[in-house]
Amino acid sequence: MFDLESRLLQQRESDLYRSRRIAESGSDVRMRIDGKDCLVFCSNDYLGLASHPDVKAAFISAANEHGVGSGAAHLVTGHHRAHHALEEELADFTGRERTLLFSTGYMANLAAVTALTDRHDEVFGDKLNHASLIDAARLSEARHIRYKHADDSALEQRLATSSAKDKLVITDGVFSMDGDIAPLPALSAACRRHNAWLMVDDAHGLGVLGRHGAGVLEHFAMHNNDAAVMVGTLGKAFGTFGAFVAGSESLIETLIQKARPYIYTTALPVAVAEATHASLKIIQTDSGRREHLHELIKYFCQGAAQLGLPLMPSATAIQPLLVGEAVRAVAMSENLLKQGILVSAIRPPTVPDGSSRLRITLTAAHTRKDVERLLTTLEVLV
Template sequence: MCSLENTLQKELSDLAEQGLTRTLRVLNTPCSPRIRMGRQKYLAFASNDYLGLATHPDLTRALAEGASAWGCGSGAAHLLNGHLRPHAMLEEALATFTGFARCLTFSSGYLANLAVTPTLITRRADEIFADRLNHASLIDAVRLSRARQHRYPHGDLATLARLLSASQAKTKMILTDAVFSMDGDIAPLADLFELAERFDAWLVVDDAHGFGVLGERGAGSLSHCGLPPHARIVLMATLGKAAGIGGAFVAASETVIEYLINRARSFIFTTAQPPALATAALASLRLIAESAERRAHLHDLIRQLRTSLCELPWPLLASETPIQSLLTGDNQTTLRLSESLKKRGIWVPAIRPPTVPPGMARLRISLSAAHTEKEVARLIEALQEIAGEIG
């Protein structure tokens, strides 16, 4: 082993000592609540396939037909030769669905977030106001922008207002997850918009976990919060979670989208996503709009879980979304709990730093419309049993 590798090995051992090692697990089954890892079957509460669409026959058919008609790869970046008819059709459909003037698609939400913030905020004199619990891709986007950043305590509107009023920056941006990916709570979007208006700031909203799940016909968190599209709002959402496909989009005013097309490096310098994914995403949009029953079932499961888990020794974080986190605190306890569930045939990942702040490790239970009431009851029973053994 060379000395460079030795350094890495030492760091990996340190991670292991702190219970922070991350391991890749191979699933031998498609994305579903019923999975197989190795030969072992598990009931999984781990995916973001909130509506259970990832294996829906309408989507697999649309993907296959899309590949037949349009081939596999797009062959180039959007601005060269890679912007095919399905991409354009998806962007139009997304604009109609979200109510924004125009949309732009990306290969992933990570890339979409890297496109928005560093493109709209470029000067060191500009200022970004970001919720402390924002997703890693928003944090990285801020780093790329080079602007001064203020991280306000999670959901703390009073501090945010104070920071904004003290700011002399010409261009300001409020940056927030709509549904926080590890806590599951919903940002106070209407209040954030009011502050954005008052202090003349952009409001950039990452709705990765709200799109398809919340709001009218699954339109997302803005609709859930009664906030109509507006020129100062830039919305990002992924198509790899509730939509069941992959990729992402930014919805905004005509001017913002035109500006991103001309300036956003993570849009310009990457190959356009395979056109068949756009074809499948179009089919997914239709399904999302028609999925009122799936959403109602999902919300019933959320209620079922919350009513039964409130008496466990670990606090269940306040959340009305499919992301339900049991705050277990330290890494080793969380790993042990996850392992105990695994022994009972249930898979709930242990979320540890740096994904969450130190001391805030948790079991992140992720519900899907594809779960049954019986399956949620099985999870509840297992957690109660483990709590009984520990207590």
């Protein structure tokens, strides 16, 4: 018999128990959580678009016209002209031949890896990849080979000893718990030398990095053939919901034919597609949001350095404050909440043992005064 109570007790005793907080207001930097007004520094709504009036208006208008559900999978009756138009717009934005919409970034990663590889192939993944990439490699049945975090030399060594005909390298663009950026030019060069494909999950770079917000590949001025597969999510900087895979015509057609998470899933609501169209337009025309965000990142990092706060090396909106033990990370998060500031404590197994942290995220909706308040409060706690 499954002794679930003992398992749960062990989670509690190890300070690894997870609890849900109840939000009583919409996604924003100021929210009411569990009955308490909070200044939020743990949202992935990097550009503050989830509550943008144009994005909300587009959603409401589409819901009024088309309803709130798509009714079926894309390959049945769920593929609306709004989905199709958004795919074309995202292809133009990312500079790819085509894109394909998915319900979540998790499903997009599962779809791409499992559709491209099988037990005869090898998948090479960064040791700090997101859980969805790790699970995708496992479900693919390909041999999963992990290399040292952000180490192109380690990847090169593993590729050099591979005898697999088809090899796929998978990596986060911006690592979600550390905030650092993968060395994509070096990884891509290693892939070219060993006839491997590179797949980049740009969940935390898209909309934020690059001159036009096209993500980590634009940040490095890389060409499309430098990374055959790109995955982007819409629930972070875009402020809506869902994800997409971008690549060649043949890649997208392969996913339509073979990707189970695409074939057997109900399509996104049309209202979400139309809201995303509105947010994409803002990303393309309002560079001020990105500029403000990057100014806040620099301001926070400078302030933290002056205070001697143990930030992990990151130049992105994800600014992890290394704490160490899970019990201390939880205590610090709770103490911040008592001061009206919400920051999540990140513990194993999400991060390695001994590296629990406060995962601080900055957004374009924050102000300098918000960041000053956070720094002042952290100075007392650390």
